[in-house]
Amino acid sequence: MIFQNLDISHYIYLSTVLFSIGLFGVLFRRNAIVLLMCIELMLNAVNLLFTALSTYMGDADGQIFVFFIMVVAAAEAAVGLAILVMVYRNTRKTDVSFLDQLKG
Amino acid sequence: MILIFLPVLASIIFALFGRKFNQWIAFVFAAIPMIFAVNLFYKSGPGSSFLLNTLADLPWLSQNFRFTLGYDGLTGMLLLLTNGLLPLIVLTGIKDDENRVRNTALALAMQGALNGVFMARDGLMFYIFWELALLPIYFITLSMKHGNAFKITLRFFLFTFIGSLAMLASLMYIVIFKTNFSFAYSDILAANYTLNESIWLGGGFLMAFAVKIPIIPFHSWQADTYTHSPSVGSMLLSAIMLKMGLYGLIRWYLPVFPESIEYYKPIVLSLSVAGVLYGAIIALRQQDLKRLIAFSSLSHVGLIAAGIFTLSATGLEGAVLQMIVHGINVFGLFLAIEIIETHTGSRNLVDLGGLAKNNRWFTIAFVVMALGAAAVPLTNGFPGEFLLLKSIFDERATLAVIAGITIILGAAYMLRMLQFSLFGEGDGVIKSLNLGQLISLVVVVFFVLFLGLFPQVILDSVQLSINSIIEMIKAKGVLS
């Protein structure tokens, strides 16, 4: 019942809020693990939006994208965490602002 | 062809075996092209038309990119100047130090490139030789003994190079959009340019020439480069190289982009005339002889550029005459300074004085050359300056008044130079000169006096070329 009362705009608001939380996390947190989690959050916010819109429009394409994204996110998390572990082993830190050796 | 490749060959030989040779061999190397230049001049004389007088026309990269050399009186005069002065320059301008072989080889290479610039009848070749001439002089100036050597030469290089790039850009545009991938002078000449194209493309060429001449405000590379370069660098730059810019103006700018002349004329005229005054005023206060000559040179070429832009026969012929004369005189003056510096160890007016009492032949030569530069009648400086001032006067009297002040200031700074170097008390001594210096001074003094009496010799040779250039400008409907 409650779900019936939710129209599409609520989903959009929710996913926007989630995305923004993720975005600000990415921008302003320094801990690499939190960063990764924030990226996951952003991805999931997008997923939510895709799903909601897919249902709303009666089109399955959006949900197919969601699966892709989930796969990519999983891969990314795996690779990202692996890198993080390596970084941590080398520097004993998970602080990204410390990682500026690539500057030009 | 020979004029271009012989010096280059000589340069390579000298670079390889130069250690075993002395400067007299370089002199001979540099003098051989002079024989060809004289022969060319003798055979063709004033020449008829640059477009018709072909010295070489070979397919090069493709049928469109050809190796084309042309000849007329203007080219002939400049070839004579270049090949006449170079033997003397390699003989007298190069010190016997660790850079001797290198600088001689570079000067010889430059001879080839300069000859190329003056003969090229193909846009691409002109550009290539133009740049080729820049490279040796860059390395020669780089051998200066000065803490800021790199900075000074870099400034020089960047200035000229940026100018050249502007020219290259214009050239590319012309070739791609206008002449159907032909670099030939005749095609570039024949293409139709809209007013806007003319202004932009002409501006590109003008930029390259203005930097090399130099017209203010593009001159700031000049003084330091002249001052600190080894003499060979100062001589090459001032006596011959800046003639490239003036030559380019006459040959590659005026007839090709006459539509834009009206647009640039007021700017260039006023800038050049300003340069005349500007250089003279600064020269008045210099203590360093070379720097003094550098600024006086700025003043002189300003007058030449202004004369060219009057587009009158008087102005253009006066300009060519003055180009030759300035080349001879400025070489002589730099040589005199070189002599003073090697004998007294200084070229600063504060340290000098009283040189007249030791060597009167040197004194006479120095005085005569300085008077030539100050345009006293019966020396070669006068007829050219007279024609130039007259053409400017006919163009706009007020400009001539301003430019005419150079007559006063020119006398003032030249006499000041003589006063504090030759006259007064001082303990500097000029001992006997070596043979090369003696020959060079005699040659210069001879031409100072000879051209002072018979400037018509040069004017006769360039009259036809100048007239045909004026015809070309008229043919495009400008300058009715």
Next chain:
Amino acid sequence: MSIIILLPLLGFLVSGIVGKYLPKQVVGLISTAAVVLSFAFALHMFLEKSILGEAVSQKWFTFLQVGGLQIDVAFTFDRLSGWMTLIITGIGSLIHLYSMGYMKEDEGYYKFFAYLNLFVFNMLLLVLGSNFIMLFFGWEGVGLCSYLLIGFWYKNLNYGKAARKAFVMNRIGDLGLLLGLFLIFKEFKSFDYTIVFDQIAAGNTPAHVLTAIALLLFVGAMGKSAQIPLYTWLPDAMAGPTPVSALIHAATMVTAGVYLVVRSQALYFQTALASDVIMWVGLATSLMAALIGLKQNDIKKVLAYSTVSQLGLMFVALGCGAYTAAMFHLTTHAFFKALLFLGSGSVIHGMHHEQDIRKMGGLKSKMPITYFTFLIGTLAITGFPFLSGFFSKDEILLHAFSHSPLVWGLSLISASITGFYMFRMFFVTFHGKYRNTHYPLEKVHESPITMTLPLLILAVLSVLGGLLNLPHYFGHNVAGAFSSYLAPMYKFAEHSPEVSASTEWLLLAAAVSVFIIAFVAMRMKYISKNSVPEEDDSMSGLGKVLANKFYVDEIYDAGVVAPIEIAGTVTDGLVDDIAIKGITDSIGKSPNWISSLLSRVQNGNIEYYLIYMVIAVSILLAINLF
């Protein structure tokens, strides 16, 4: 005619090139012979042609030919240029002769004669040239020789400075002249005298153009003939050896301006404005120089200011339209001023290079010939009746009076001051007690014959010069010979002064009386009272101002020279080094700035990259949405 011109050139080449290796006497003889021969040929030509009114023209070769412009090296020996040639080579010969004695001990002997010959050559170019460009050649050439000769003793920096001042000031005038020439060509399409003056005489030229040309040419004349404001170089030019002062700075070169105006009579006759300017400038110069001359103590400086003053008088005559009177005064002035300079040279020689008249006195007995000839020169210049200066000056005064009595009055004042300073100098130098403590009177000696002979000849000329152009009251058979000689040279007939006989006698009486007043006053002061000009320190008031030449040099230094020098320093240091080099360099360095700016963006920190990304995406979004 070529030979007249070429002989001095030949003399210059010989004495200049091989002179160092020849004995001094030989060099002197060669150079002197060159000028004397040149004089002989000129005289021959003068008697043969000019007297009969024939002009000889000769073209050597074409100097320049561009477009419609053609300049020939060509010469004309007509009545005017012939007369000038006679003066130049004649007085030149005497001065060469004199120099053989005067410069005997100088190490630069051969050089001196070479320069003198070169000068004569250039001066001949100036007067004999048959177009304005040849005139300009000679014009600059004599300036150059003047420079070389003023700075002859080159080891002295002050002399060098005086030489440069002379040359540069002359060049200021030359610029005016050159611009005038350009304007002439623009208007008449030729530089040739005949063509130009014919067109001017035809009267089709707009008046303002003529006035402009006339004034520009006069600027040139100002420089060469030392008129206000370009006169200060002439007194300084006395740094040169005395024969030079006599030849160049009294008799010949400085009169080139007068020659130019007389030559261009057709032009000046038609331009009242320019003529007035000439007259007032001449008058002002004449008065000012005369006043300064009153307080100078250097024997040559007095003569120099006197020369400036007399030149001013000639320009007054020119401005009044009395061209013959000016030429007449030019001639007599050449005689007596050369005489005076050579006399002063003889004094300086006898006193072993002492030039201060306060250190002289009583030289009369020691140097009788010099004394006697100097007396004649002084009387001639001050207008003692029936000497040459009397006639020529009175002719000018007469014309001035008929022009305007005011001009006459002022000219007369100037002429009377001449009497004051000349007698002052004369009495102080030759009468009274000997006052030099460093150089005993016994050593003072008369000069050798090579020096006194020219003095004697010039003295005779100074006495008899007036015969050339006697005023009409001597009867029409003998009077006005010079006027009728020059008359055919003018495109427009000269006005003769319209003054009644009684007025004329009054004028004469006035002129004679100022002479007498000057003579008596100075005699009382310097002989009867035996006073000596005061030392420099004790001067005050007007005297000090005069002794310091109205501070004109200081004013020029502060007003013209210093600003230019400051401009030079400022342009070099500030504009060229900082502004232009700064601007161009900063353009050159701009890639550096940009790159360092951009490289700061790439700091390697991932957070910043993310922020850039977000910002960029936002911007893209914004662009897309709006």
